[in-house]
Amino acid sequence: MREEAPLYHNEPHDFYAVSRYADVEQVLTDTVAYSSARGVMLELIKLNMEIPPGTLIMEDPPIHNIHRQLLARVFSPRRIAELEPQVREYCTACLDPLVGETRFDLIEKLGLEMPMKVIGMLLGIPEEGQAAFRDESNAKILTEDGGKIDFSEEVILTHEAMGDYIDWRYAHPSDDVMTELITAEFEDENGVTRTLTRDEVLMYVTVLAGAGNETTGRLIGWMGSTLARHPEQRAELAADLSLVPGAVEEVLRCEPPGPFNARYVTRDVEWYGRMVPAGSAMLCMVGAANRDPRRYDDPDRFDIHRKKGMHLTFILGPHYCLGSALARLEGRVALEEILKRWPSWEVDWSAAKMQNTSSVRGWEKLPLELG
Template sequence: MVTEPVYWDPFDRDIARDPYPVYARLRAEAPLYYNATHDFWAVSRYDDVDRALLDWRTFSSSRGPILEIIKAGIEIPPGTLLMEDPPAHDIHRGLLARVFTPRRILSLEPQIREMCVRALDRLTGLDRFDLMAAYANEVPMRVIGMLLGIPEADQQAVRDRADANLRTEPGQRMQVSERAIPNADHFAEYIDWRAEHPSDDLMTELLQAEFVDTAGVTRTLTRQEILTYISVVAGAGNETTARLLGWLGSLLARHPEQRAALAADPRLIPNAIDETLRFEPTGHAIARYVTADVELHGQVVPAGSAMMILVASANRDAERWDEPDRFDIHRKISNLRTFGLGTHFCLGASLARLEARVALEELLARFPSWEVEWDGLELSPTSTVRGWERLPLVVG
């Protein structure tokens, strides 16, 4: 029997429905994989993923963390954390880190809980609803809006714009404009208003922050730099957390005994969230630009190449995890790669975990059991974030 060579394509919707068998073949047959159709390389084993994430000099973020942006060769504006290497990255990250301190994140819990309760109150008396539309999309949108200082009436429009930027047609790449961060100007009116009305939010923090830039000059951020910061946070904080909540909804429906354990003992929820992040990460691949020839598995990846780092594959590498294809909320989790590693480790990881914990606590308190209408499931049409567009639940 002749087996076709393994093929992985981030734009192929059929592969996206269940990419894990393809990842297993990549790890076994092509640990360094080249896709000639789209001209990129990929690594899929846990150790290779770590090497690439840690070696920012060779695997650079300076051209963007998304394949389409790297291929477009567009100019990256300063302050775009996801698209910078040290030392500029470290300076700009330090400004946002002031807002994402552990103490400040934990202080948000009462407000996040109130947002969850308010969203669930609207579902009282219903026996079915779409978890994504009614809850999973709603909570992160409100949290990020609160953190940024965006008026509640405008938060849905902000989320819709960020969501639209990620959407793709079947088999097609994401459309990239001449700017790496589209729609940043939409935040201009908020920044102008906040400059006159300071508050305890990220916009005010960025408007007032002084720092030493890469030229050694002590200054504040320019208006365009602030627009870029806000756009990055608004986009990154909405979609990924929403899809995480969706995966919790579907996985716990498939494993009702584990859902019952969480309802009986909410102290298990943080570990269940990390297992969900391992088992069904919302982002499967991180792209990098290769700055110098590098040898991997007996082949040379030439400088100027695009490298796809498959963190979702690393999360199921049997060399790292026992029974990696089994979902287990009791699994001991360490060295998770869903949030990255090294200099670009996700700054919002603790916020995402907090949102997911509170959202699941409140969901289980209100609806300790549910079923999914599996025929109504629909994956989100993006090549960068994998999760549910629709997740219809029946509760009772």
């Protein structure tokens, strides 16, 4: 598609797609012509429904900027860095009991649980509620045969169970993001200085927890499978853990957990001599753009020493992923702790199972056979 149909039109489902790096970058950064306010998945855009305020990833400037600045204050580099000892302690607790085993499922033992635990640490979600929220989040974005998700506004965008924890935090403030969201003052789009309403806090927490849980779990799986296919580079990492951040970045480029991102076209636009009419859905093929030979030398080669170039896995422009630093932290710590215990492994590919959703791609089962 990158070479033969740089502007692709899918007639049965009536959407357009771009797959070259420069084209995807243009769509993601032009919020006037390509809006997020109708959703960032094809199904949502096609529903043409009103998106509740506060979803952040489904907003356009200027209101997006107001909400993003509020979250950026509580998603600070300091707060993320302070999580590292807790993240490492959790990894250790998960992996130590597996030492001596000859086989375990990386997704079951780490990928499924760790991201929700870390989001729980950040947000202050009581531990007993984390598993239930994770399962609810994952279930809501599973696709049926044919790859299309079937949802309503109520199904995809609300997690009222989280309201119980928000109410609890109102009564029991702490040093966590949820408390800061409840108490932070900001100037809203009407020029009024206020704090967030309970419903706004609920929406923020839902978006943060859901997004961070699903994508980072997939990253852990992709690190396991990709390094199994490149044992020489894995051996380099095991011998020198300072190379791990570069390896995490290359996995993010080669196997992005979120390979697609969609936008609503607000006005007629021209691509490659063809007109895309206002009201269309435009799919950005992030996974293809990350392997565009116009951007990367030998783009299909996995290389932990590749010079860092801005991949599109965390999106670009106003919607650059606020949780990118947290995802990188989790990926780095997880890979370091795995390599400390098992410098080599194989995957039982016959028992491995992929899971696809409308927005996320990764492993549902990834059994590792340990060397």
